[in-house]
Amino acid sequence: MFDFLSNPDYNLVDAFWTTIQLTFFSAIGALIWGTILVGMRVSPVPIMRGFATVYVNIFRNTPLTVIIIFTSLGLSSTLGINLAASDSPTSLADNAFRLAVLGFIVYTATFVCESLRSGINTVPVGQAEAARALGLNFVQVLGLIVLPQAFRAVIAPLANVLIALLKNTTVASVIGVAEASLLMSTMVENESDSLFSVFILFALVFVVLVLPLGLLLGWVAKKAEVKR
C-alpha cells in the first residue's frame, strides 16, 4: 500500500523538517510580535491602541492564503522586496521560506495577541492598581505584574494557536516552500493509483507531530495555572 515510499525522490524527512522549521521560526516571531501587539492594545496611548486594534482586525480576518501569496507576488515579485541575496544559488528557496515565515508571523501574531489579551483580563484589576500605587510605570506593570500571570493563564489557548500554525504551514507550498504539502502534491501527481495511501500517510505524520505537542502543552498548562 505504501510501496511508493521506496522511491528515493520522495524525501519525507526533509519535507517534514522544513514544516517543523517553518513552525518553529514562525512561532517565535509570532510570540514576540503578538506580545508587543497586546502591549499596544492595552496601553494608555490612544494611537497605539488604535493601531493594534486595526492591525489585529485586518490580519485576523484576511485568509492566510491571501497573505502568503501577497508576500510572494506582492512584496517579492512586484515591489522587489527580497529577503535573500538574489545572486546566491539558493536565493529562490531561501526567499520563499523567509517570506512564508514573515506571512505566518503577521497572521499568527494576531491570534497570539488576542489570546494574551484574554489572559490579561483574568488578572484582577487590583493587581495593576497595587503596582501603580507602588510607583511602577506602565511597562513595568505590564512586564513584571500582569503579563507573567496572563501567560500562565493562556498556555492552553496558545497551544491551540501553535497547533493551528503547524497545520497552516501547509499553505506555504503555494509559494514553493518545499514542505510537506509540496511533496504531497508531487506524490499526488505521480502516484495517481494510490492517492488514498498518500493522503493517509500525510495525515498520519501530522497527527504524530501534533498529538504529543498538544498533550505536552496541556500538561504544562495544568502545572503553570494560577490558582485563584
Place this chain on the structure above:
Amino acid sequence: MRFSRVLQTGAVVMAAGLALTACGGGSGSSGASGDKNLVQRAKDNKKLTIGIKFDQPGLGLKKPDGTYAGFDVDVAKYIAKQLGVEESGITWKEAQSAQREDLIKKGEVDFIVATYSITDKRKNDVSFGGPYFIAHQDLLVRSDNTDITGPESLTGNKKLCSVKGSTPAQNVKTKYAKEVQLQEVGKYTDCVTSLLNGSVDAMTTDDVILAGYAAQQPGKLKLVGKGFTDENYGVGLKKDDADGKAAVNKAIQAMEQDGSWEKSLQTNVGPSGYKIPAVPTIAP
C-alpha cells in the same frame, strides 16, 4: 427533556442529510455511467458530461461570459458530435489535474479532454483514446530575452517557474537542478505574473500551454521552441471501454482529416507564433 429533543432533531437532520447526499451521489453516477459503454450512453441519453480545464488559455478556458473556448474544448465538441450529441447536450465539468482519474472512475464525467498526458501509471486506472496531440515541455521567456535558447542554456543561476509538484517541475528538478533555481507556485498564471515583472527568467511546462499564455500577452512573451520531452495528450475514458475508445479514436481521425483539427489549433494557439505540429499517430 429539552436536551433529548435537541438530540432527536439533530438525528433527524443528520439522517436527512445522509439520505440526500446518498441520493445525490447515486443520481450523479447513474447520470453518467449507468452502464459501461460510452457509445451506448451517448446514443440513449443524447447527453454527455465532459471534463476540461477551466483555467488554461488556448486549451480549455471558461470565459467571463460563461462559454468555453480552446483546442481541448473543440476536440471534446467534435468527439461528442461524432457520438451523436449536440453542443447543447454537453455538460462541462472542471477536471483539475489531480482529480482526473477519480472523476472518470466514479463516473462523474463521460470522458476527459484536459491536457491529459498518457502515462503507464494512469493506464492502471483509466483508458486513453488518442493521442490527439503531442506536446513538448518547453520554455517561455520575455520577448527581449536572447540568452535562453533551450534547456542547455539554463546555466548561470537562471530562475525558472513552474507549478508545484507538476511533472514539468519534477523534470527540471531531476535534470537541470544544478544550474537552475526553480520557483514553484500554485498556478501557471502566477508564473506569468512573475515572468512579466522580471522576478523569474523563464517558465516551463508543455509548449502548447505556454503558447496559450503567449497568445494572451501578444508581443510580451515568446516560446523558445526547443521542446525536450514528449507528452502524448489523450482522451481519458473509463477503463476497459473498448468500444468507447474505438469511437473516440475514429472521431479524432475524422477531425484531423477534415481540417478542423488544424483550424482549431491555428485559432487558439496560432497567434503566439506557435508552429502547428504534425498530426500524431493514434496508439492502438
